[in-house]
Amino acid sequence: MSFDLHRPATISEAIGLSTRLAPAARYIAGGTDLVIQINRKKVFPDHLIDLGQLPGLAGVAETAGGYSLGSLTTYRSIELHPAFQGNLSGVIEAARVVGGHQVRNVATVGGNIVNASPAADFVPALLVLDAELELTGPAGNRIVALRDFVVGPGRTVLGPAEIVTSIRFARLPDRSATAFLKEGRRKAMEISVVCVAACLTLDESGSSCASARLAVGAAAPKAMRPQQAEAYLLNRPPGRVSFAEAGRLAAESSAPISDVRASAEHRRHLVAVMVERALTACHQRILEQGR
Amino acid sequence: MTRTNLDILINGERHQILIEPHWTLLHVLRSVVGMMGTKENCLEAECGVCTVLLDGKSVNSCILLAGQTAGRSVTTIEGIGNPEHLHPLQAAFIECGAVQCGYCIPGMILTAKSFLDENPGRRQSRDEIREAIAGNLCRCTGYRKIVDAVALAAERMSVAGAKP
Numbered sequence A: 001m002s003f004d005l006h007r008p009a010t011i012s013e014a015i016g017l018s019t020r021l022a023p024a025a026r027y028i029a030g031g032t033d034l035v036i037q038i039n040r041k042k043v044f045p046d047h048l049i050d051l052g053q054l055p056g057l058a059g060v061a062e063t064a065g066g067y068s069l070g071s072l073t074t075y076r077s078i079e080l081h082p083a084f085q086g087n088l089s090g091v092i093e094a095a096r097v098v099g100g101h102q103v104r105n106v107a108t109v110g111g112n113i114v115n116a117s118p119a120a121d122f123v124p125a126l127l128v129l130d131a132e133l134e135l136t137g138p139a140g141n142r143i144v145a146l147r148d149f150v151v152g153p154g155r156t157v158l159g160p161a162e163i164v165t166s167i168r169f170a171r172l173p174d175r176s177a178t179a180f181l182k183e184g185r186r187k188a189m190e191i192s193v194v195c196v197a198a199c200l201t202l203d204e205s206g207s208s209c210a211s212a213r214l215a216v217g218a219a220a221p222k223a224m225r226p227q228q229a230e231a232y233l234l235n236r237p238p239g240r241v242s243f244a245e246a247g248r249l250a251a252e253s254s255a256p257i258s259d260v261r262a263s264a265e266h267r268r269h270l271v272a273v274m275v276e277r278a279l280t281a282c283h284q285r286i287l288e289q290g291r
Numbered sequence B: 001m002t003r004t005n006l007d008i009l010i011n012g013e014r015h016q017i018l019i020e021p022h023w024t025l026l027h028v029l030r031s032v033v034g035m036m037g038t039k040e041n042c043l044e045a046e047c048g049v050c051t052v053l054l055d056g057k058s059v060n061s062c063i064l065l066a067g068q069t070a071g072r073s074v075t076t077i078e079g080i081g082n083p084e085h086l087h088p089l090q091a092a093f094i095e096c097g098a099v100q101c102g103y104c105i106p107g108m109i110l111t112a113k114s115f116l117d118e119n120p121g122r123r124q125s126r127d128e129i130r131e132a133i134a135g136n137l138c139r140c141t142g143y144r145k146i147v148d149a150v151a152l153a154a155e156r157m158s159v160a161g162a163k164p
């Protein structure tokens, strides 16, 4: 392991360094993915550019339309943030399953997205919120939808020297709830065999689904939105029958692999069961809000 | 690769150390400063024996680059109590017999301290405690007595209302 560590004080300094040192430079945030990849000799950067001191990149802000998470926000600060206690509790549920406390105190949400692991837990939780990323690079700022950002295992549309600066999503309408479920081989400290996020909104009467968004991690080369399942639920009554059918459709559109942790068949079965459970949890939460 | 100067507070004392960019905080603590209370095992953030507090929060020092901690404050097990004045967690671990070989204990205590300090004055359920120490493996105790000890310390610290 040998590299130089740079600690820029501003975003433009970081981008300048990265442009000058490309392609031998990598950004580092918490380092919980990157340092292990370097130790395992999977990547060999000559230069690491630490984003940790850049101002304004950590923390949660409430905006006119919704929320903005700085890319350097840690899971632990999300878990403890009051903004997510209500109908965004799925965000907390996803933050809570990443590693142990020690990892969650340093690992960042931006690092999870850019690392682009098919099993990244926080990505599905953000996908169901239709999250957008703000990127800053040599040519200025641009906005990219999260669903277009990751293109495959370890691959994203991030341009040279670009930094993910923030992640944004809108506030949810009334009668909405979110949920996140993870299945690993053991309860803690294990990467997902399958993870599922759901965001459900009911119409005013509460008797049909006004919107249903689903995301599944670790069941395809990248986290996916099972569109047939989402479309099926539209305008249907919420409940066991429709949620089970949505689970079946989601499993059908998944493309899992077999590996040491689970067979493709087992993963597909998990998708069906977990989608149904996540939707049931959302429904239950909406009913509880109404009381 | 260029050596750089690391300015860091360790257990309240300022250190200026010449480091290589790839050195981890764990390496600096054990091999440069000679603080052996912080243990070394998996080097992949899986076992928790290398846990220290960075600005009061538990972190795995085995995958944290020392350079990332410049200007910050590190607390190791050597910094949270001494034989005359044990930290409530240390006292509780002894009272509950929550120690076999002791290898995991510095990490367990610092992880528990970081967690308890997040909610001062609040009692913690056994489930919350189990979840909080999930990043720390113990080969010997079976965890039950460790959870007992953290619960006892949490109880006492919540009654005391303040940190020692």
Ligand SMILES: Cc1cc2nc3c(=O)[nH]c(=O)nc-3n(C[C@H](O)[C@H](O)[C@H](O)COP(=O)(O)OP(=O)(O)OC[C@H]3O[C@@H](n4cnc5c(N)ncnc54)[C@H](O)[C@@H]3O)c2cc1C
Pocket: A026, A027, A028, A029, A030, A031, A032, A033, A034, A035, A036, A051, A071, A072, A097, A098, A099, A100, A103, A106, A107, A108, A109, A110, A111, A112, A113, A114, A115, A119, A120, A121, A122, A162, A163, A164, A165, A189, A190, A191, A192, B044, B045, B046
């Ligand atoms: C013990 C352990 C358990 C774990 N458990 C889980 C788990 O259960 N679920 C899970 O999803 N993950 C898990 N992880 C993986 C990891 O902690 C997360 O993916 C984390 O969110 C990565 O964030 P980071 O800040 O540490 O990223 P880093 O390692 O710093 O960076 C990861 C990648 O993203 C790039 N990058 C980081 N930030 C930016 C930015 N703002 N702009 C541009 N590029 C950037 C880096 O160049 C690098 O390529 C675990 C890791 C460990 C060590």
Ligand code: FES
Pocket: B039, B040, B041, B042, B043, B044, B045, B046, B047, B048, B049, B050, B051, B060, B061, B062, B063
């Ligand atoms: S040595 Fe750091 S977690 Fe195991």
Ligand code: FES
Pocket: B098, B099, B100, B101, B102, B103, B104, B105, B137, B138, B139, B140, B141
């Ligand atoms: S007491 Fe031996 S590892 Fe925990």
